[in-house]
Amino acid sequence: MKPIVRAFTTAPSIALGTSRRPAAFRCIDNLPSANYRFAAALPQRFLQIRHPQPPFYIRPAPRRTMATKGAGDVNLIEAAKRAACQQAVKDNFSPSFKYVGIGSGSTIAYVVEAIAALGPEVSAGMKFVPTGAGSTKLIRDAGLTVLQVPELLVEVGFAGPGTSRQHLDIYFDGADEVDAELNCIKGGGACLFQEKVVSRLSKKFICVADSRKKADRLLTKWAYVPIEVSPIAAELVRQALIDLGSKDPVIRFSPSTTTYLITDNHNYLIDAPFPTLLLNSQAELIDPAKGLWTPDALTAKIRGILGVLEVGIFSGLTGPQATAAGPDVEGVKPVKIYYGKPDGGFEIQE
Numbered sequence: 001m002k003p004i005v006r007a008f009t010t011a012p013s014i015a016l017g018t019s020r021r022p023a024a025f026r027c028i029d030n031l032p033s034a035n036y037r038f039a040a041a042l043p044q045r046f047l048q049i050r051h052p053q054p055p056f057y058i059r060p061a062p063r064r065t066m067a068t069k070g071a072g073d074v075n076l077i078e079a080a081k082r083a084a085c086q087q088a089v090k091d092n093f094s095p096s097f098k099y100v101g102i103g104s105g106s107t108i109a110y111v112v113e114a115i116a117a118l119g120p121e122v123s124a125g126m127k128f129v130p131t132g133a134g135s136t137k138l139i140r141d142a143g144l145t146v147l148q149v150p151e152l153l154v155e156v157g158f159a160g161p162g163t164s165r166q167h168l169d170i171y172f173d174g175a176d177e178v179d180a181e182l183n184c185i186k187g188g189g190a191c192l193f194q195e196k197v198v199s200r201l202s203k204k205f206i207c208v209a210d211s212r213k214k215a216d217r218l219l220t221k222w223a224y225v226p227i228e229v230s231p232i233a234a235e236l237v238r239q240a241l242i243d244l245g246s247k248d249p250v251i252r253f254s255p256s257t258t259t260y261l262i263t264d265n266h267n268y269l270i271d272a273p274f275p276t277l278l279l280n281s282q283a284e285l286i287d288p289a290k291g292l293w294t295p296d297a298l299t300a301k302i303r304g305i306l307g308v309l310e311v312g313i314f315s316g317l318t319g320p321q322a323t324a325a326g327p328d329v330e331g332v333k334p335v336k337i338y339y340g341k342p343d344g345g346f347e348i349q350e
C-alpha cells in the first residue's frame with residue numbers, strides 16, 4: 001500500500017502541458033512531481049486514498065479509430081446519418097405506437113428530429129423512453145413526452161409470471177460498431193446500461209449509424225469493450241479483465257472534470273481492449289487462451305465478474321426472437337441497421 005500522492009514525487013515525468021494533455025497522461029504514477037497544477041485539480045479523495053499496487057489508471061479512453069478529417073467530411077457524415085435516420089423512421093415508425101425508446105449519442109438526434117417532424121397529430125399521444133440524461137433532454141427539447149423507465153414500469157404494471165416484458169413498441173439507437181450478424185458495441189458515449197434495459201423492454205431495436213461503424217466482426221475498427229462497473233470494485237474488475245486477456249483496460253477518464261467519468265447511474269466505465277471477436281456463429285472456434293471469443297461468450301464471461309453492472313456488447317437474440325422464446329429471455333440485438341453512406345444515401349443491413 002502506498003499513498004497515491006507519493007507517486008507524484010517519484011515517477012518519471014511526461015509532458016502534461018495543455019497542448020499534449022488530453023492524450024498524454026496514462027497512469028497517476030507517471031505524473032511528474034512538478035505537475036502540482038494537475039494534482040491540485042484532483043478531488044481530495046484521490047490524493048488521500050491508499051491503494052494497493054498497481055495503482056488506479058487515470059487516462060482518457062483509447063481513441064476512437066474513426067476520426068474525420070475536416071469540416072467537409074463532418075458535413076457529409078452528418079448528412080448521411082440524417083438520411084439513414086429519416087429512412088429508419090419512415091420504414092419503422094407507426095402512429096399506432098404508444099411507447100418509443102430513444103437511445104443516446106449524436107446519431108439518434110436525427111431520429112428524434114424525424115419523429116418530431118411528423119407533427120403532434122402523430123406523436124402527441126406517445127411517450128418516449130430515454131436511455132440517459134442526454135436523450136431525456138433531446139426528447140424534451142423536441143417537444144415530445146418523456147417517460148423514464150421506472151415510471152413506465154409502474155404505468156404498465158406487472159401482469160404476473162409468464163407475461164411479456166416488451167412494453168415498448170420500438171427502440172431506436174446508435175452503435176459504435178456493428179458486425180456481420182448485427183451484434184453491436186455501444187457505450188462509447190458513456191451510455192450502455194440504460195440502453196440495454198430499454199432494448200430489453202422493447203419489441204424491437206432499430207439501429208442507426210454511419211457506414212464507418214460497419215465491420216465484419218466486432219473490435220475491428222473500434223478498439224475496446226465499454227463496461228459499466230461499480231466504482232468500489234473498479235480496480236478489481238480491471239484486474240479480472242487483464243486475467244481474461246484484455247490488454248491494458250482503463251477506467252475512463254473525463255477530461256472536463258479531470259477525474260473518472262461518472263455514468264448516469266453513478267458508476268465508472270472500464271474500456272477493455274480485446275482481440276477482434278468471432279461471430280456468434282463461430283462458437284466452435286472459441287479459445288480463451290488465444291483471445292478468441294464470440295460476442296455472447298465474452299459478454300457472459302465479463303458479466304460474471306463481481307462489480308460489473310453491464311457490458312457494452314449487444315448480442316444474442318433480437319426482440320422478436322426473444323418474444324418467441326419466452327418472457328424471461330433477453331433480446332437486445334437490433335433487427336435492422338440503417339447506415340448512412342458517404343454519398344448521402346443509406347444502406348440497410350438485416
Ligand SMILES: O=C[C@H](O)[C@H](O)[C@H](O)COP(=O)(O)O
Binds near residue numbers: 104174176186187189
Ligand atoms: O454511449 C453511447 C451510445 O451507446 C451511443 O449510441 C453510441 O456511442 C453511438 O453514438 P454516436 O451516434 O454518437 O456515434
